[in-house]
Amino acid sequence: HYVDFPVSVVLPAGGTGERTGLQTPKQFCCFLGRPLISYTIESFERVLWIQTVVVVVAKENIGLMTDIIQRFQHKKVRVVAGGSTRHRSICNGVMALGEEGKPKVVIIHDAVRPFVDENLLYQIAVAAKEQGAAGAIRPLVSTVIATTSEGYLDHSLERAKYRASEMPQGFRYDVIHQAYQRCTESDFEFGTECLHLALQYCGTNAKLIDGPPSLWKVTYKRDLAAAESIIKETLSQSACLITGRWEAGVTLANVLQKAFGALDMELNVMPDLMGDNIRYLLRDWNFIQLSVSHSCFSEVEALLVVLKSEKRALLHPVVVISLHLSSTEEPSTSRRAEESAALMGLASTAKLQNILLYGIRLHQPGDTEQWERSALRVAEIASALIGDRNPALVGQLLQA
Amino acid sequence: HYVDFPVSVVLPAGGTGERTGLQTPKQFCCFLGRPLISYTIESFERVLWIQTVVVVVAKENIGLMTDIIQRFQHKKVRVVAGGSTRHRSICNGVMALGEEGKPKVVIIHDAVRPFVDENLLYQIAVAAKEQGAAGAIRPLVSTVIATTSEGYLDHSLERAKYRASEMPQGFRYDVIHQAYQRCTESDFEFGTECLHLALQYCGTNAKLIDGPPSLWKVTYKRDLAAAESIIKETLSQSACLITGRWEAGVTLANVLQKAFGALDMELNVMPDLMGDNIRYLLRDWNFIQLSVSHSCFSEVEALLVVLKSEKRALLHPVVVISLHLSSTEEPSTSRRAEESAALMGLASTAKLQNILLYGIRLHQPGDTEQWERSALRVAEIASALIGDRNPALVGQLLQA
Ligand SMILES: [Mg+2]
Ligand SMILES: [Mg+2]
16 A cells, blocks of 8 residues: 555644543643654654644644654654644644645544554545545444434434544645635634535535544543553563573473463564564563573663663563573572662663563472463463553562 | 432343454453443442342343342342344333333433443433433534445534433333334334434423433443543542551551552551441452561451451452561561462462452661652552552562
8 A cells, every 4th residue: 555646644733631631631641651642643654655744733832742752753743833723723734734845635633543544544545635535434323313402302313324524534735725715714713524624615525434443532531541551452462582591491481472372462482682583672562581590680681771772662661571580499588689679770770761670580390280380470470560561560579 | 319209220231242342242341350231230229219220131141140140249130131122122121110010210221331420310310200201412522424325425514513312311111111112113123212212202302411421331442441440440549558556557657648649549547447447448449458577467367357258349359458567677588488478378369359469568767758768669559559450460579
């Protein structure tokens, strides 16, 4: 799916977030340390054929938005000041695109719909170029009813004939430009639907395209929890086990892969992250570093150095678990205290780089059955740490 | 708000949950170990003036539903077999209510809207009695559009004139009974809206009542995460610190209350759970048991016994944190191993009773500043454990 005509995006982000009941507007609410709008921008930056993303924010948030772009190193973004209504803001964004050689198609999206995928963007862009306008739709979840002015039921609509109009929407540049030049002050003030303006002022009946449920709009407080859970799930589907050159590593890797599999997590196993294996460093968000000797954090330290130098945790927190396979004896009191302190110290430093470091200690099991039971415990604890991604528990040494 | 006329509930729970993309129908999906429908039933059982809740399930789920009622000790519920469509199922429920002295008002709700509150039920019941029918509504989140048969925009509706029709809805028994007696096979087969039947077959224009966002319908996979997060948040707003008779308990309680306060959690402090203090046992979902001597789990054991005998964890998992305030020395290796094993053993048994036991070890701080820093660490770790409520981490001894 490649698009061979210029496409740019306008992202109105001026909302005040009243419906979540929170102080911060939703687009600036943080998920795992990053504002929602940065996730949305990331969704567009990943798409190679999209040229520019114009983010339209209220004047008082231009500084904040510029900081976000710098901090998360967004490359395709331009910030433009918004107007007093949604349509004025979108119009500002469209006009700003016109200044730098107008694109063929403009996609308009919401800052608070972070999970838009390339396939839908492709369909919208192509349909917009062909038909002049295109928009994503979803089936209605509830029956829609018309009310009397006194608050009684007037009639209900036949659900099958109607759809919810969602985002993204796409327009040929000349269509959306003309719609905004011809529309009235009242449209600018009270209108909500760009597709309606294209119909009324350009005679363009938008092509409607079924979108996936993931493009819903983060509207209520519960939606913040839903969005966080989707982000965490995406980050928690696999982990990379680095065995080092330990003999026990091979046995452990085999039983651990099965145990993680039983929890629906993929476990990739490799001896180190050198050569070709470096691709896992760039692909995965979770690492389990095996060590066998006592109090040996040198492998973990090396891993942390690479993760930092690759800026791996710029967009998402990375989980690193130091897995200690200890011989049958308990460590001495002083050695254990040293070990705990060393782990906690490393974890505090790593946290500043958005890397969440935890420890798991496992007594080397005796027979095969014990190996399997222990592996399942390790997998359960590791997958809990990875899934919850809780910064308050970093530096803890857990017992498998 | 008391209702002085008989009100009963019909809860259709026959849905197959296609939209979540899961195998289990949504109403039977478990949240913290309990099916969603049990939460919905709990919402109605809490309301004293509601008499009977008729749950309508597909024939093949009657056994499952009966088990759920028994396991979670629901008292007001009757199970009825559903029909082939939503309206046939609701009709079966309404007719079943007629067999045992019909109520004045029937409230119809969805099994997958677990968070309905008493105030809205009151408004719906009273309006239904006065007007014959009443239904909850919400503003539209998206613009609604009419489509052409070829998949193009026909026109968009003016958002202000329309509402989403939600649940609960209420009907005078005679109104809903008559509506179902007069309606056609086609209504039974394809209709979705009870308010519509009341209008068409009884001439009753339902009174519409604005509902809160919390009554949304659990429809998509993301809604499962949102529901779980609401349930967890409800359980995590406070904790009860049991200090015992330790001298250090008073100092610790003071600094801990401030530290929890900074994390927006309320901390109730008491020496034990005897006498009047027992009310906290019945009110709170989270307990922190302080102990000062080494390896002393006797207080925690006593607490676990009471929680079990009171069936405190029947509906929700209860969190118990054993907080060890240790003197400055490290424990000996053998003592620590004993301690860890004892905690893990207690936790495994408690988990079978839906009680999640964790340990936090704190070195007794030296000066005031150290006390405050330590208290903040304890509060952070405890609130992480309470908020995540992760069963995979029970029995772990964490370091503050
Ligand atoms: Mg719209
Ligand atoms: Mg309905």
